[in-house]
Amino acid sequence: MAYEMIEVRTEAEKVGIITLNRPKALNALNDQLMDELGAALRAFDADEKIGCIVLTGSEKAFAAGADIVAMAKYGFADVYKNDYITRNWETIRQIRKPVIAAVAGYALGGGCELAMMCDFIIAADNAKFGQPEIKLGVIPGAGGTQRLPRAIGKSKAMDMALTGRMMDAAEAERSGLVSRVVPLDKLMEETLGAALQISDFSQIAVMAAKETVNRAFESSLSDGLMFERRLFHGLFATNDQKEGMDAFVNKRKANFTNT
Ligand code: HXC
Secondary structure, eight states, X not given: OOOSSEEEEEETTTEEEEEEOXXXXXXXXXXXXXXXXXXXXXXXXXXXXOOEEEEEOOSSEEEOOBOHHHHTTOOHHHHHXXXXXXTTTTHHHHOOSOEEEEEOSEEETHHHHHHHHSXXXXXXXXXXXXXXXXGGTSXXXXXXXXXXXXXXXXXXXXXXXXXXXXXXXXXXXXXXXOSEEEOGGGHHHHHHHHHHHHHTSOHHHXXXXXXXXXXXXXXXXXXXXXXXXXXXXXXXXXXXXXXXXXXXXXXXOOOOOOO
């Protein structure tokens, strides 16, 4: 598929990098862009060589939200019947390999929601997060009201959703929205460092870790612990468990085969 609104490349043949590329609209997310993003994510997920995916934007904007120009024309019948705006947003949840968001500049509305759908966020020091939908007479529509309180707690999430204010990178790190903040010119280096590290681990163990952490948001503690234990025990059936533990015991580097 030829992409017009995203750019796709790989690093060291093991990290897939997707760059949102609608600079004139600060990467505003329209249906075409989201369709392209979904296709690129699925292609990397299916590529055996790829161990981790990075999603990023420009230095000025990760994404300034859903495309307000497109949305302004829609009525309820359009958006409900055709699933406009929200179409294809759930694809990212189906991706089994880790997806890291590398966020610089604005991550607003759907842009903030998209970043939160990734497995973790590394932010540049100029990043700004917000859910300003309230200013447009609507509310977040791609998980903002659900993922933000889980990430930063009710009080801050309410503050963000009700006032529409932006949160800078330092506050986002303090609040637990992002895992690391780095200088803007180090954003890709730091993110690719993490992605390459993940790619060298057993893909099976990495997928199990992602699935299990995500389970924490969907289940009771005892169900989640049981899910974890079953997968933990299951990993002892893999060659990579033998390899990883043998490498440690024999003081050598592990060479995982994803089997
Ligand atoms: C469409 C957008 C856009 C958006 C910016 N642009 N955000 N176009 N949809 N979400 C366009 C502007 O219209 C402008 O186009 C160009 O990008 C540059 O933006 P400026 O406003 O001139 O830049 P600046 O003054 O630097 O301000 C940056 C900004 C501001 C603070 C990010 O653009 C802004 O507030 N944008 C809207 C943010 C927002 O409300 N997002 C939530 C959307 S609702 P021209 O042609 O004039 O140069 C949403 C719902 C999610 O996301 C639902 C998910 C399913």
